[in-house]
Amino acid sequence: MADSRTAEEPGPAVPLPTDLTDERLVGSTGLAGWISTAKNRLRGGDLGNxxxxxxxxxxxxxxxxxxxxxxxxxxxxxxxxxxxxxxxxxxxxxxxxxxxxxxxxxxxxxxxxxxxxxxxxxxxxxxxxxxxxxxxxxxxxxxxxxxxxxxxxxxxxxxxxxxxxxxxxxxxxxxxxxxxxxxxxxxxxxxxxxxxxxxxGTPAYLMVVGIVLVYFAVSLYGISRRKRADLSTPSLGGLIVRSVALLAGLLYLTYYLxxxxxxxxxxxxxxxxxxxxxxxxxxxxxxxxxxxxxxxxxxxxxxxxxxxxxxxxxxxxxxxxxxxxxxxxxxxxxxxxxxxxxxxxxxxxxxxxxxxxxxxxxxxxxxxxxxxxxxxxxxxxxxxxxxxxxxxxxxxxxxxxxxxxxxxxxxxxxxxxxxxxx
Incomplete structure (x- = not known):
């Protein structure tokens, strides 16, 4: 029997992570979403550091x-x-x-x-x-x-x-x-x-590289744990960008000190x-x-x-x-x-x-x-x-x-x- 579903009909819905199924917990994604979330936190008095x-x-x-x-x-x-x-x-x-x-x-x-x-x-x-x-x-x-x-x-x-x-x-x-x-x-x-x-000198640079690698590994482990728990996870690309920026900043500061x-x-x-x-x-x-x-x-x-x-x-x-x-x-x-x-x-x-x-x-x-x-x-x-x-x-x-x-x-x-x- 032929499939009566037309091309316009959507396929099966991709399930949302558990922490995003409640509409009150849904957060924006992407750069625009990050900026919007940051603005809302500031308006709400959550100034952080x-x-x-x-x-x-x-x-x-x-x-x-x-x-x-x-x-x-x-x-x-x-x-x-x-x-x-x-x-x-x-x-x-x-x-x-x-x-x-x-x-x-x-x-x-x-x-x-x-x-x-x-x-x-x-x-x-x-x-x-x-x-x-x-x-x-x-x-x-x-x-x-x-x-x-x-x-x-x-x-x-x-x-x-x-x-x-x-x-x-x-x-x-x-x-x-x-x-x-x-x-x-x-x-x-x-x-x-x-x-x-x-x-x-060299020990200082190696120390910085080691610190950033530990930071990356710990963050990556946190992402994997959230995935296993069926929770939303931060972007891997974002983690890589943060790690590279942290490494560059600490390497320059090490050179300057x-x-x-x-x-x-x-x-x-x-x-x-x-x-x-x-x-x-x-x-x-x-x-x-x-x-x-x-x-x-x-x-x-x-x-x-x-x-x-x-x-x-x-x-x-x-x-x-x-x-x-x-x-x-x-x-x-x-x-x-x-x-x-x-x-x-x-x-x-x-x-x-x-x-x-x-x-x-x-x-x-x-x-x-x-x-x-x-x-x-x-x-x-x-x-x-x-x-x-x-x-x-x-x-x-x-x-x-x-x-x-x-x-x-x-x-x-x-x-x-x-x-x-x-």
Missing amino acids: LPVILGLIIISVVFYAQEPTFLSSRQLVTITQFAAPVGIISLGIVLVLLLGEIDLSVGSMSGLAAAVMTVQIVNHGHGLWFGMLAGVLTGVGIGVLYAFLYVRVGVPSFVISLAGLLGLQGLLLYVLGKNGTINLPNDLGLVTFARYKFVS DIDRGWSYLWLTFVAAVVVMDLALRRTTWGRHLFAVGGNEEAARRSGIKVGRIYLSVFVLCSTLASIGGLLAAAQLTSVSQTSGTTDTNLTAIAAAVIGGTSLFGGRGSAYSALLGILVLQAIQSGLNLLGVDSSVKYMITGGVLLLAVAIDSVARRARSSSGRG
Whole structure:
């Protein structure tokens, strides 16, 4: 029997991926669709890292116009190297802010951990690893104490950390004793790592190629997993274009930094910590639970999330990262004093997290907020130093940038609420 279907009749419909079968989830495709989606997100207050990236570009252009050496290879290496210790501290602040809480004592915590390490190495003759472990465990213990006071006793994090700021500063003075200042040996391994270790030349280029290959492989694996789950997948061509662009950009940056000293080990350590923390926040159950608690604690509790454990992990991580940042800062300065971590460390770490895009209201932000925020603050400080601006003006400018970041976050939050994005 002949097929009665005419040529005009359509063939069998191609099934849509599972996540596109609901019309509310259908997204536009292609370049025009990407632009349309980006516009809708911006109108809805989902700004992401756009404000801080634009701010960093504007800061660079302004300072370069005033002083061309601002973007020299040596200056960029210095900016990244000295941004790393406080950046690691700021990474812990990001985690606390994601829960809608605050830790005002991270600066004092970093100074105390550095003092504990230095006293163990210099005064008691212990090895480097023993001293570092003692400093880090000090941070772990303080984090556990904070979590107990918050979860079990019900003391607000603001009060806990404010008391901690004063108490830890007192402990710093007690640990240092009458010495006041203790110098670390210049040949100490941690000092060498923080001050003199750089990746340059062929190893630096191979490192960049390896990083991009890992990025491509991980992204490709993600695409294959989505295909197996019958979900929509990003374009393979788009992934190739992004990977090539990333490779070209990093290769040029490596070449430019290599004019001076190359990539600092300290900066690479910080970047690695940011990447690991970002993966933990986005790809693990712990990370999803953290965002859930920060978005709505009661809803998270009713859904079965162990809220107390999330708070415990975050407070411990915050204090531990503050300790690690303090150890690296002490190694960079080759000394610990009664003012270690007690000057503007708190301000800079908290400001970096907020300026980088982490919301003060909880539930929004990323590990990259610490990286972008500390780059902005370190760029401002370095540029003002090059121009010979007075310290009073530096503080006022930093405060103004922080206020602007919070204002942008507040406006974006209202826009998200009005658009139904939460």
